[in-house]
Amino acid sequence: MKTGRLSQLAVPIGVVAIVVMLVVPMPAALLDLLIAANITGAVLVVLVSMYVKRPLDFSSFPSLLLVATLFRLALNISATRLVLTDGFAGNVISAFGHFVIGGSLVIGLVIFAILLVIQFIVITNGAGRVAEVGARFTLDAMPGKQMAIDADLNAGLIDEKSARKRRAEIASEADFYGAMDGATRFVKGDAIAAIIITFINLIGGFAIGMTTHHLTLSQALSTYSLLSVGDGLVSQIPALLLSVSTGLIVTRSSDSDDMGTVVARQLGGQRRAVRIAGGAALLLCVVPGLPKLPFLLVGGGLMFMASRLPKPTDAEEAVAEEATDAAAPNAEESLLSELAVDPLELVLSADLVPLVDGPGADLLDRVRALRRTLAAELGVVMPPVRTRDSVTLPHSTYAININAVELARGQAPAGMVLAIGDGLDGLPGKPAREPVFGLAGKWLPIELRGQAELLGATVVDRSSLIITHLSEIVRQHASRLLGREEVAAATRALKRSHPVVVEDLTPALLSLGEIQRVLHALLDEGVSIRDLVRIYEALSVAAKGGTDPDRLVEAARGALAPAIxxxxxxxxxxxxxxxxxxxxxxxxxxxxxxxxxxxxxxxxxxxxxxxxxxxxxxxxxxxxxxxxxxxxxxxxxxxxxxxxxxxxxxxxxxxxxxxxxxxxxxxxxxxxxxxxxxxx
Known part of the structure; x- marks a missing residue:
């Protein structure tokens, strides 16, 4: 059987085996093997938690935590069955009961209680709180992250495949932290169950030893108490390790390295702090009554470590060189990108964000469809529309900017539709004007849409209204969106299919700037420049008699006359x-x-x-x-x-x-x- 097939069957078979362990007696030798596997598996989970670079790299941890908790409880039940029936639960539990706790019930109970305090009060509570806050912050940040992805997609910074991948990562991150919030409850419940099971074993062991096996009180204490406490310690050590793993996972930041590398880099970079700590340890040697050797060894070790760390000047020079070689250009590029003006922006007030990122949001899909429509209609590829929210816009307001200049503004109240037509006086709503054609209308609650349509009104939803307004603004100002780069790109594309036409016109007769001026004039009059072949052919003929702009425009219009x-x-x-x-x-x-x-x-x-x-x-x-x-x-x-x-x-x-x-x-x-x- 292939490895992939085995990995698919391993977890289902394991879960079924755990359920069987809850009801079927188990021999002591097999119990020893499973306890060893439980402890080793917990150590493995801790190491994986330390070496992953991102929490999502261990996304199966919540489910694994549940299975491990169930497995440990099944081992507890199997051990309890053997302790109460045979007075022996395998060599591992016996070793913990006699060697680890020194054969003393009081020592065992104290160690067991300390482990419970560490796990239940310190690690589990802290991890649970961090997981709860992480889940809340992740869910609250989802709309903003989704909107940022959509804005990058519309701006052309990423493609559709990258956008889908980033959306999937955001959804996975939200699911992971939500699952971790619930998984921490398993750890807390496991700690409580360990306390109850241990006391049940103690009381049940005393009763069975004295009534069934006719042991004396001291014999029952010697046999069952040490085994019960040993069983509790055997189960609590892997439980503690998994609690530590939970804390490590939920407290990881978004660093690109594993935990050991990050800690070594961050602590090793503080040479002064290491030296001060070593000096403080050495100073404690002069305190009367304190042993000098431990503090001398620790302080000397820290001072030696500080001497081996790079000096601050060396580190600063290294950082400066790296910044000169790599960071400075990136910083300059970042600054220039911030200074860049977006050619086309759609700015939304905060309450209109659900049109972009919400249930049934289709505004961005309509924007993409509008780009294709206008390209076919005007011959101009509309630049990507950067969609962003703004807290400065009034409630239910959107604005359309071209080259950072606001050219239009409109209203789109939430839960409303715009009905355009006569005979709407009997319907409750707010009178308004359709922003494109100035037609009289009324904003109505969306529940009254059907009634308005029965009255013969044209009903427009908010997304359609914004898209219609945006398309009209782009048509009116298409020339402002056609830059020199766009003209050059169109010319290069035309040269691949009609090289003679382009070579005959530019740069011999007209420069790209002069061609751009002609195209601007055509767009200003609503003339499509899609047929660049006819335009360039007409300009080639007209430019031989001069480069007067009006003359060139009229020549281009003459070639496009049938289409106009x-x-x-x-x-x-x-x-x-x-x-x-x-x-x-x-x-x-x-x-x-x-x-x-x-x-x-x-x-x-x-x-x-x-x-x-x-x-x-x-x-x-x-x-x-x-x-x-x-x-x-x-x-x-x-x-x-x-x-x-x-x-x-x-x-x-x-x-x-x-x-x-x-x-x-x-x-x-x-x-x-x-x-x-x-x-x-």
Missing amino acids: TASLATEGQLDALTVEPRMQQAMLEAVRPGDGGAQLVLDPGMAEALINAIAERYSEESARGTKPVLVCAAQIRMPLRRLVRLSVPALPVLSYTELSAGSVAVNAIGMIDDVRNLVP
Whole structure:
């Protein structure tokens, strides 16, 4: 049979054998063997407890402690049966009764009582308290540790496999300390059982010896008392060792070395303390009446040890050299990492943490799904979202930061859902506004969700609300998330599949910075940059005639025109607003170059009237449920977009050239002509 198969069967067979020992008589020779195995096993457990580097490296200890306690109690019962029936329980117990305790009942009882005091009052109580506190602190720290893992995962610092491994370690740690809290009760109960069993053996032995075997009182005392106390000592020595093991396990810190190495390193590093202790021992030699030899030997040994330890200057130089070689760069890297600004953050108030780490928490899963959606939609890989909590945020509040700047904030009360629609006046709740589109709604208790849906309202849970808000913020500010590194990475990826396209454009014609500027301009107008092949091909042609940013942007838009018009169309139809021809001519004459690109330098009154007319018409069309676009001549498209984006940022501005290149039907829904009286 293979070793693995034997190890699987060893524990079940052992537990069954222990149960059999409770009811089946056992010969004295076999009892001696099992007692020796019990003591040796306890020594082995103590040594393993000292040599493990982490408590979790001995995670089977609570279960092993239970089995060992049951085994020891079974040996007690078997020994009691032999003592009361035959007056002999094997050579081991007899040796403990006559040699270890000197054949004296009083000495045996005193030693037995001292062992019980050490185990029950000192070691067991201390280990139990440490295990209880460790279990409590471990469970309390679990949400924070889980959230830290999720934050590292979203930040891209670890992969999914590492995150699962760390979550499993946290769960194992919590289970271990919880089991240790219960295992210490076994040790305490074992100490109490030892006292009771010993006194039962004494009383029962006297009664059986004097009534059944017709022994005198002195003979009964000589035979049964020493055997009973010897049995108690035999059982209490391994019990004491297991109690020490329990204390060693629960008091271990998270050091990477075994206990002996840690103690030697920490004590050996204190040369001055060792020297002072040796001097104090030597000074005790001059105290009248004290024996001088023991203190002289101990003090001299400590002074000799102190002389062999490294001097503080040597140790400091070693530490300094190590810090120069390794620690200093790490410290610098750590400082730089703390100074780094996270490109995208989702900050939650303390009461919103259960959305990330709680029963049914799905916010982080939705964030990961949002990254895939936006990558397919905009062509930009959204950076990992760092999710953290903040005590400075008001109750039930979340905030969205880009490059450490807060751009949006919203509310998500616990136990509530947001109902959007009319006819909600009869339901109790708190009026609110949907943060993305500004729609009127009401926060309702989650129990009223069904009633709100019956009234025709759209009901949004808290996670969906936050994700929708986050996605809209990312769409509006996608250009701020596209850095030079991201452009370089996209260019390298494109070069693997289309090397000629990339080599023809950069660095011969355009630098990465100039390409990044074009991509930013496209994203600012909501244009997807997913088709980098078409964009780079168009830039390669346009850049040969100059590197004017507006010209490059228009060239890229021309290559993407079919995709732009298709994304703005509704059911294959584009609702277009046009500008009155005379007004277009006036704007064409008012185009002037500027530092930020071409601008419309119109009369202030005319510019204000134009903006108001466009905003009013856009609001009217949006109220009807249409999604209008503004169409104008290609020469004024970019300047006109710059003029209207501050008042009507959601209005797309297209050129006639882009419309003609598209494949959608155009529905002219109106003309901006309210300012024609201002045109000269």
